[in-house]
Amino acid sequence: MPPSDPHSAISRPPRRTRTLETEVLVIGGGVTGTGIMRDLALRGISSILVDKRDLNAGASGGNHGLLHSGGRYAANDTETARECMAEGDILKRIAPECIDACGGLFVAVEGDDPEFAERFAGYCSAAGIPSETLTPAEARELEPALSEKIFAAYTVPDATIDPFRITLEQVNQARDAAGSRFLPHSEVIGFALRDGTILGASCRDNRTGEMFVIRARQYVNAAGAWAMEIARLAGCDSVRLLYAKGTLVISNSRMAKRVINRLRLPGDGDILVPGGTVSMLGTTSDKVTELENLRPTVDEVDRNLAEGIAMVPALASARFIRAFSGVRPLLMAADSGIDGRKASRGFALFDHKDEGLSNFATVTGGKLTTFRLMAEKTSDLVASRLGNTAPCRTAEERLPIGDALRWTTPGFAARYWFSRKDPADAILCECEMVPRSAVDSIVAEAPGAEDEMTLRAIAVRSRVGKGSCQGSFCGIRVSSYLYDRGIYTSPAGLGHMRDFFAERYKGILPVLWGKELPQAELAETLHCGLMGLDVAVPAAAADSETGDETDSETGDGAGQ
Amino acid sequence: MEFSQNRSYSTRLAVIGSGLAGFSASIFALDRGIIPYQIGNTGPLAYTTGYFDLLGYLDGAALADPWAGIARLRAEAPEHPLARIADTAIRAAFSRFCGAVTEMGLSYTVSGGKNLNALLPAGLSKPTLSVPATMISGVEALAAREPALIVDFLGLPGFSAREFAANFKAMWPTLKFARLGFPEMETGAEVYPEVMARALEVPAHREALAERIRGAVREAGEVAFVGLPAILGVHAPDRVHKDMERLVSLPIFEIPTMPPAVPGLRLRELFEQALPERGLVLAPHRKVERLELRGDSAILHFTDNFGEVTVKAEAVILATGRFLSGGLAAERDGIRETLLDLPVEQPETRADWYREDYFDPRGHAINRAGLLVDDAFRVLGRDGRPVSPRLFAAGAVLARQDWVRQRCGAGIALATAFRAVEEAAALLQERVG
Numbered sequence: 001m002p003p004s005d006p007h008s009a010i011s012r013p014p015r016r017t018r019t020l021e022t023e024v025l026v027i028g029g030g031v032t033g034t035g036i037m038r039d040l041a042l043r044g045i046s047s048i049l050v051d052k053r054d055l056n057a058g059a060s061g062g063n064h065g066l067l068h069s070g071g072r073y074a075a076n077d078t079e080t081a082r083e084c085m086a087e088g089d090i091l092k093r094i095a096p097e098c099i100d101a102c103g104g105l106f107v108a109v110e111g112d113d114p115e116f117a118e119r120f121a122g123y124c125s126a127a128g129i130p131s132e133t134l135t136p137a138e139a140r141e142l143e144p145a146l147s148e149k150i151f152a153a154y155t156v157p158d159a160t161i162d163p164f165r166i167t168l169e170q171v172n173q174a175r176d177a178a179g180s181r182f183l184p185h186s187e188v189i190g191f192a193l194r195d196g197t198i199l200g201a202s203c204r205d206n207r208t209g210e211m212f213v214i215r216a217r218q219y220v221n222a223a224g225a226w227a228m229e230i231a232r233l234a235g236c237d238s239v240r241l242l243y244a245k246g247t248l249v250i251s252n253s254r255m256a257k258r259v260i261n262r263l264r265l266p267g268d269g270d271i272l273v274p275g276g277t278v279s280m281l282g283t284t285s286d287k288v289t290e291l292e293n294l295r296p297t298v299d300e301v302d303r304n305l306a307e308g309i310a311m312v313p314a315l316a317s318a319r320f321i322r323a324f325s326g327v328r329p330l331l332m333a334a335d336s337g338i339d340g341r342k343a344s345r346g347f348a349l350f351d352h353k354d355e356g357l358s359n360f361a362t363v364t365g366g367k368l369t370t371f372r373l374m375a376e377k378t379s380d381l382v383a384s385r386l387g388n389t390a391p392c393r394t395a396e397e398r399l400p401i402g403d404a405l406r407w408t409t410p411g412f413a414a415r416y417w418f419s420r421k422d423p424a425d426a427i428l429c430e431c432e433m434v435p436r437s438a439v440d441s442i443v444a445e446a447p448g449a450e451d452e453m454t455l456r457a458i459a460v461r462s463r464v465g466k467g468s469c470q471g472s473f474c475g476i477r478v479s480s481y482l483y484d485r486g487i488y489t490s491p492a493g494l495g496h497m498r499d500f501f502a503e504r505y506k507g508i509l510p511v512l513w514g515k516e517l518p519q520a521e522l523a524e525t526l527h528c529g530l531m532g533l534d535v536a537v538p539a540a541a542a543d544s545e546t547g548d549e550t551d552s553e554t555g556d557g558a559g560q
Numbered sequence: 561m562e563f564s565q566n567r568s569y570s571t572r573l574a575v576i577g578s579g580l581a582g583f584s585a586s587i588f589a590l591d592r593g594i595i596p597y598q599i600g601n602t603g604p605l606a607y608t609t610g611y612f613d614l615l616g617y618l619d620g621a622a623l624a625d626p627w628a629g630i631a632r633l634r635a636e637a638p639e640h641p642l643a644r645i646a647d648t649a650i651r652a653a654f655s656r657f658c659g660a661v662t663e664m665g666l667s668y669t670v671s672g673g674k675n676l677n678a679l680l681p682a683g684l685s686k687p688t689l690s691v692p693a694t695m696i697s698g699v700e701a702l703a704a705r706e707p708a709l710i711v712d713f714l715g716l717p718g719f720s721a722r723e724f725a726a727n728f729k730a731m732w733p734t735l736k737f738a739r740l741g742f743p744e745m746e747t748g749a750e751v752y753p754e755v756m757a758r759a760l761e762v763p764a765h766r767e768a769l770a771e772r773i774r775g776a777v778r779e780a781g782e783v784a785f786v787g788l789p790a791i792l793g794v795h796a797p798d799r800v801h802k803d804m805e806r807l808v809s810l811p812i813f814e815i816p817t818m819p820p821a822v823p824g825l826r827l828r829e830l831f832e833q834a835l836p837e838r839g840l841v842l843a844p845h846r847k848v849e850r851l852e853l854r855g856d857s858a859i860l861h862f863t864d865n866f867g868e869v870t871v872k873a874e875a876v877i878l879a880t881g882r883f884l885s886g887g888l889a890a891e892r893d894g895i896r897e898t899l900l901d902l903p904v905e906q907p908e909t910r911a912d913w914y915r916e917d918y919f920d921p922r923g924h925a926i927n928r929a930g931l932l933v934d935d936a937f938r939v940l941g942r943d944g945r946p947v948s949p950r951l952f953a954a955g956a957v958l959a960r961q962d963w964v965r966q967r968c969g970a971g972i973a974l975a976t977a978f979r980a981v982e983e984a985a986a987l988l989q990e991r992v993g
């Protein structure tokens with residue numbers, strides 16, 4: 001384990017510590033961090049992005065994937081609602097391949113406040129959100145799964161977005177535009193500071209335990225819910241966050257074509273969002289004090305269902321394949337006097353000037369829908385500090401569509417396979433039709449590809465493990481293939497398999513009942529009885545020893 | 561033309577379930593001159609490795625001597641089904657069952673005093689008591705670290721000879737690996753073990769494959785054994801195996817593969833064919849829909865292609881397995897037994913079913929849920945007394961065991977079926993006498 005005081009660890013770095021140099025260090029590989037990496041690159045600024053785990057390991061992998069029309073905020077935050085509309089339009093232009101413009105409905109169910117329901121149309125038009133009023137019968141014709149007990153319904157231009165694909169595309173574009181790099185499993189554990197300047201960030205490679213230093217001219221903290229921790233490492237107390245854990249549950253079929261929102265103030269189980277062939281119901285919201293070891297619970301799943309069933313009764317008998325959780329950072333009331341400007345838009349950008357730092361910025365809060373704007377504002381600050389006057393181009397520049405970037409989109413692998421008709425390109429994951437060639441391209445060139453890529457890393461970059469078997473079968477097949485390719489060469493490969501199943505299990509556990517449970521029973525029989533992973537396998541190589549890697553899997557939600 | 565008729569039969573002993581517990585119960589009953597009526601739905605029998613485990617692990621540690629393990633269970637977990645059965649009965653169950661399977665044409669090793677260390681597909685091994693004759697050379701080759709060539713096939717997913725060799729490398733460095741195209745199935749498209757196995761029942765295919773294996777052996781250098789995924793025939797594996805060894809001129813062993821796999825298929829097809837020849841009345845691939853317990857009998861209801869059937873039985877053995885087989889069902893609010901809603905010993909709430917860590921060596925509480933029985937393997941009711949003198953239970957449906965983690969699937973199935981039959985026979989005897 002590293003020394004407990006991170007500052008002492010780097011104030012006098014040991015002689016042979018590896019040091020990387022870059023213009024900007026961006027901390028946090030979610031949509032915001034990768035968005036900043038891309039934004040800077042398009043201005044000609046090169047960066048290194050680090051994540052202590054992997055891309056979208058935080059909230060960006062643990063959300064609904066709802067590209068909000070703004071309808072949800074129309075009632076009490078017109079500005080956020082407008083912002084959602086505007087950003088949604090931009091994303092549809094620059095990354096249409098990541099978006100399913102499925103549309104959405106707001107519905108009020110018997111027992112909901114009829115006056116609130118009535119005022120909804122007015123709120124929408126005030127925020128510039130095109131909305132149509134439907135009779136309950138019309139709504140049920142559009143979405144037959146809706147309850148007979150709805151009494152009001154409106155259409156809104158909601159859409160869904162694949163947060164994994166957009167993240168991969170941003171990293172890829174940054175690499176191509178400015179040679180920027182992404183380093184997975186690299187955790188920032190401290191900063192070396194002198195005279196109001198950060199001289200270097202001390203990092204730990206969580207696979208090997210190796211310590212190294214990254215020196216940059218500017219440091220950006222885009223660590224989402226972890227932003228307070230990172231700010232404190234730099235001696236800044238201005239970032240004050242509370243944490244709200246949200247849990248969602250995924251059904252194994254798509255229950256509705258459109259996004260279905262409950263027409264009332266936000267609560268448990270009030271949004272049902274489609275993602276390819278599945279639907280996601282969420283979300284609960286519970287204050288938590290811990291960011292690690294986050295896992296969905298039986299109770300959270302039951303609470304979502306209890307509410308969701310009122311909107312969509314078929315949820316009562318639906319089969320669920322997985323639950324997952326993410327943490328929303330809640331910004332504590334704009335603590336006047338401190339340089340943090342709590343923007344009305346729900347995100348905050350801190351320049352930390354009042355705390356005496358000249359090359360550190362923190363951005364946190366916000367939404368998936370508005371991440372591009374967050375990245376723009378942050379990059380404006382960083383660029384100006386670097387004396388770079390190039391304008392932001394992220395709203396115009398198209399995101400790239402690369403071979404290794406497209407495997408996270410539901411249904412893509414199947415279409416690809418059927419169009420190629422190459423029987424020798426065997427399917428490794430039968431639920432999601434992921435062929436060998438997909439694994440080949442990911443291992444060769446996906447952002448963050450490593451020499452001995454873990455199954456979990458491949459799963460983040462594809463649909464492997466996201467179908468109805470949740471990886472129980474394909475995990476075995478993909479591993480065999482990786483051994484065949486000579487990528488795995490020792491029992492460490494079995495360790496990766498064990499890790500992958502253990503991680504998937506966390507999301508499966510709370511939805512085990514009915515038809516799902518026998519499948520889990522079979523999976524355990526295979527993993528233990530046939531594969532021997534419970535007893536005979538060296539618990540995963542470096543990963544588990546260093547802690548974080550195996551502990552806290554939040555998400556990989558949206559689009560699953 | 562449509563048939564629809566109600567047919568009623570009566571039997572002395574009805575067996576519900578066609579897993580190892582159900583089939584072995586029928587074998588043990590036939591041994592005693594009782595002709596059972598067995599109704600069983602398709603189940604996970606076809607998924608098994610083919611190994612018959614007695615007891616392989618306790619508390620995450622491998623057991624070389626399963627009998628010592630059972631002695632420990634008697635001291636530490638006396639409610640474990642295996643702990644409640646005398647060694648002599650367990651031995652008799654294994655030797656009778658392995659003997660019967662061998663007599664019917666699928667040879668198994670004689671179950672002995674010690675566990676064998678048998679091969680698993682990913683390059684690990686596990687303790688088991690009896691293995692098919694087609695697999696025993698693998699146990700020997702591993703024990704002596706003999707140079708062996710492991711062969712896999714183009715298009716066969718989930719079994720990689722290279723993986724097998726890579727994971728065994730440290731303890732078995734003389735392993736070599738090769739990939740072959742299976743004759744006439746070598747486009748690279750997915751191939752299935754069952755199809756390959758049926759193809760190898762034809763001599764010409766064996767010759768073609770053997771020639772390729774000989775080529776691979778020549779290239780591999782010093783090789784004393786050849787290992788293949790389990791594909792050596794479905795109906796006559798012993799013959800296919802011997803013939804392949806003759807053609808290749810080396811001892812050959814099979815390695816179990818992912819389901820649906822050939823070793824389990826062999827057992828299922830063997831039982832379904834050979835047991836009726838020995839007198840068993842078998843309704844295969846049928847599900848008992850309702851079971852009524854009456855004062856002097858039990859009535860089973862099921863449907864076949866010609867309509868409804870009722871079977872009146874003097875004794876019933878419930879060998880319906882767990883969740884995967886449908887003997888137990890897990891609802892959001894609790895676990896139920898599916899035929900009679902018998903009381904199921906289970907954790908208090910759903911949140912207690914599973915542990916946080918998937919691979920926790922202590923296993924999950926839900927896997928120990930199940931039916932409780934008395935020492936005569938009669939199912940206990942809510943009052944703690946037998947529900948009926950004629951209702952027995954055997955196999956995985958029983959509580960207080962974790963056959964997956966403890967590697968005691970066949971052990972539980974065979975030993976409890978043996979005891980249930982013994983007690984059912986005593987009951988039937990009484991009624992006659």
Ligand SMILES: Cc1cc2nc3c(=O)[nH]c(=O)nc-3n(C[C@H](O)[C@H](O)[C@H](O)COP(=O)(O)OP(=O)(O)OC[C@H]3O[C@@H](n4cnc5c(N)ncnc54)[C@H](O)[C@@H]3O)c2cc1C
Nearest residue numbers: 028030032052058059060063064066188224246326368369
């Ligand atoms: C349950 C839930 C549902 C949501 N649904 C929606 C929705 O439908 N629509 C919508 O628009 N928004 C939604 N959101 C909000 C949205 O997901 C977030 O606003 C967005 O993903 C935040 O992205 P981020 O990059 O800022 O943070 P994150 O994605 O959390 O990224 C932070 C990263 O920092 C890394 N990190 C932490 N510490 C360190 C360290 N020391 N060193 C290196 N790296 C570190 C973490 O591993 C993590 O990957 C939802 C949020 C939650 C929790």
Ligand SMILES: Cc1cc2nc3c(=O)[nH]c(=O)nc-3n(C[C@H](O)[C@H](O)[C@H](O)COP(=O)(O)OP(=O)(O)OC[C@H]3O[C@@H](n4cnc5c(N)ncnc54)[C@H](O)[C@@H]3O)c2cc1C
Nearest residue numbers: 577578579580581601603613847848880881955956969970
């Ligand atoms: C993948 C896998 C690998 C295995 N590997 C091994 C191994 O290596 N060694 C080993 O010893 N064991 C192994 N086993 C376990 C073994 O095959 C048995 O599952 C176990 O011994 C339990 O047997 P059982 O007969 O009690 O239950 P099951 O095998 O579960 O059989 C129960 C039967 O009851 C039937 N049934 C249920 N309800 C009804 C109804 N209402 N009417 C009619 N029929 C009904 C089901 O269809 C099924 O056929 C393995 C099992 C699996 C799934």
